[in-house]
Amino acid sequence: MAEPPVIRVQGLSTKFGSQVIHHGLDLEVRRGEIFCVVGGAGSGKSVLMRTIIGLIRPAAGKVEIFGEDRAGNDDSGRQRLEMRWGVLFQDGALFSSLTVAENVQVPLKEHTDLAPELIQEIVSLKIAMVGLPPDACTKYPSELSGGMRKRAGLARALALDPEILFLDEPTAGLDPIGAAGFDSLIMSLRQTLGLTVFMVTHDLDSLHAISDRIAVLVDKAVVIGTIDTLSRESHAWIHDYFHGPRARAAAPR
């Protein structure tokens, strides 16, 4: 029997007032894959991610993570789940009153009983791994550049070595070298930790480099496929997305 999917979304509908964002959306993310979500600005990518992690209640449909229904979870179930994933929000969402190092410490202090010394070491390791310069540790989020905030948010998301990583546009605002470094970091974490990645991205290079499958959000639902199958898709928006001038520039020759 095939392994059950890590994330399963069935018949999902979300609404804000009368505005329907998703309607009858289905998707499954398998263990260990890098699953990318693309779509036009405002098509509901961030909302989809927030619904899956339970920040927004769906109007209809079901979200299961590790085979557990989100809605049926009590508080301790929720917390158990929250320790198994890491989330990077679109704009970092760092705690503004804490330094970068303190931000990364938060989940470690909250969810483990490690010695303070070891926590410090892990924090400094994670910060180095995401490619932040050493002097960034003591800075407050308001003293960082946009790209640095993103990396600090990633370091916080990785603090507990989660099984699933939710990333909302992780490479937006990074320089190309940093973005490529980010891709290789995700790849190697996936390889060594068996990480499952759910990633919203517009970065065509990232799509080519690391995505296993891609979900395109169009018309309130998703079309899922690999780069190859999606390039042959006839839907106008999807066609433009994968055949525009930028897509051609990013495609490996």
Add this chain to the structure above:
Amino acid sequence: MRTASGWFKTEREGERLRVIAGGSWETGALAELDGGLRRLAGEPVRIAAIDLSAVDSMDTAGAWVLYRTRRDLRARGVAAEFEGVDRSFADLLARVEEGDVEQTLVRDRLHPVIALIAHIGEVSLAAFHECASLLSFLGVTVITLGRSIVRPRRIRFTSLVSHIEQVGLTAIPIVGLLSFLIGVVIAYQGAEQLRQFGAQVFTVNLLGNSMLREMAILMTAIVVAGRSGSAFTAQIGTMQVNEEVDAMRTMGLDPIEVLVLPRVLALVIALPLLTVLADLTGLAGGALATVLVVDISLAQFMERLNNAVPLAAFWVGIVKAPVFGFLIAMVGCREGLMVVGSAESVGRHTTKSVVLSIFLVIVADALFSIFFLYIGV
């Protein structure tokens, strides 16, 4: 983070140390392993081998403690090596090694005494700059106000009206109720004291003069400072955090004109109106208490009020209102514009805005008292 436990055991033969690690080396299981490994790094040996062939799983934190053990052993001149490393673990260990750079996680701390002296100096300088910047902001506001009065088309009327509604209209219930209660309290307490001299009828003098000259306007100003001054700071401060104010500047919009002026004008207009309301409800509350406690009728109360309280008392109160309104709005807006960076800063400046504006209102009230005494009103 999966919770299954990792383990390690050691075998020593003379100067050779063999560490055999196994199980799952993940964040949740490290609390017990870490201490043992640290002690291990101090063993007096020359050669060490760390055998990882029994390790089932490993995450970055697990890789870190293993790598750190080897590093610390090597730092003491021990020839330490990993053995039986799975390919995927080797990759992780290499990553961890790359990530091992010197980081400073806490800011440098000064010696406490020096820090105290430095703090006193900083606070004094800050207070000085505060006064200077308050004055300069006052100047900028007045100049912008003057420019707008010369060319009234520059005043943003929609914004002005909406602010008047927010600071004036919606404040009516709370201001009315509070000053009604203050009126009751003053009349009741006054009557109690004056009874001892058999001068209970003078309650009306006491009530009328204190209410109109001081209590109504001060109450109103303090309520408005708490309600609207803080709101101004939070609104503008949040815009500052979102870089909206900067965006405004780059588009050639003057934040003073767009954000500050409508709020200042709104309070300058609304505060006198609220004060009139507070005068009326305060007197009404006082009348109620007087009629109930002192043995006089409402008609007698009105007549007494008419004789005992000069019209000037009313004007003394009202004249102060626009000035207080100006101070409150100016402080509120300025604190908002001083916000930098974070949500915490918004909170700090909001608190400061309320404290500073109430302080300035009371100082100004004292100056007004001296002035009125001097000109004999």
